Amino acid sequence: MPRIGTAAAALLLLGTAGARAGETSLPDAILAPGETIVLTLHAEGAQIYECKAGSDGKLAWAFREPIASLMENGKTVGRHYAGPNWEHADGSAVTGKAIGNAPGATANDIPWLKLEVTAHRGTGILAPVSTVQRINTEGGKLDGACDKAGSFRSVPYDADYVFLRKG
Template identity: 35%
Template sequence: MRRVGLLVGAAALLGLAACGTTTGTAKPTPVAQASPDAPVAVAAAVQVPAGQQLVGEYPATGVQTYSCTNGAWKGLEPAATLVDKTGKPIILHSRGPVWVSTVDGSAVEATPVDGAKNDVKGAVPELLLKTKTARGDGLFGKVSYVQRLATEGGVAPSGACKNGAQISVPYKAIYTFFTPAA
């Protein structure tokens, strides 16, 4: 079941925008709202292994923050909010990467699976991530895999930058969560 609603980024909630000095300015990329009934295409590179069952699918809006090191942009952290089917923010996504349920306090930290990424032109790559740690008995207590799909935006600016500068680039994605099948 696709969960679509009002997408509100964590950075927007905090009033964050680009920080620091940059040589360019990242602008939000307009994106189309996904249809609630449209299936999410999943590239072979980011398929979840057999023996897993989908337990949640949530749209996310937020930012990918980059820091300038040695004159080049390097990924620092994501900050996004995932919403339920009514548009209510229920999950916060941050550095780790980590997802925390604001409903039950459960959390999952995951790490990208080697080679499991699908480059999407003009967007951060789609990813397959495997759980590193999980806590709590709620939504994320038994999660084994996470997918980042249908990505839009979030790509680091091109060109040189001033060391120490930071910039946050808007992005959207759909995150899916899996547990081992019973």
């Protein structure tokens, strides 16, 4: 069964009461004041890293892309992949660009993010979404040196994605 943290539970409760995301206790860097929750989905997947030479010529892991299933009540209802893109089973999808971040709970957790939606596809549930928040992250982080340029490593992660609309 997917893990739903305290912040996600609060968001779900606030969302059903019609409250705004800006009223929750999220880090300031990812708040979306004045926006209303459309949908919250749990993600299970991996962050994919590639071994690349940095500007200093040393090999290190560099984030390449995410790949995850989006779930609601334990049922897969979409997917998350490079772009970053979120695609719902109803055919609607959004692409985003990170505009804010806050640290994950531990050193192994990818950061919480605020993403501005830059493109829409379809007319389903994601059609009105203007902002996506990634919260309650667990795992997914890979830092440090690597041995072979061009090699890949996937690191499991899970998170909750909150889809918001203005007004």
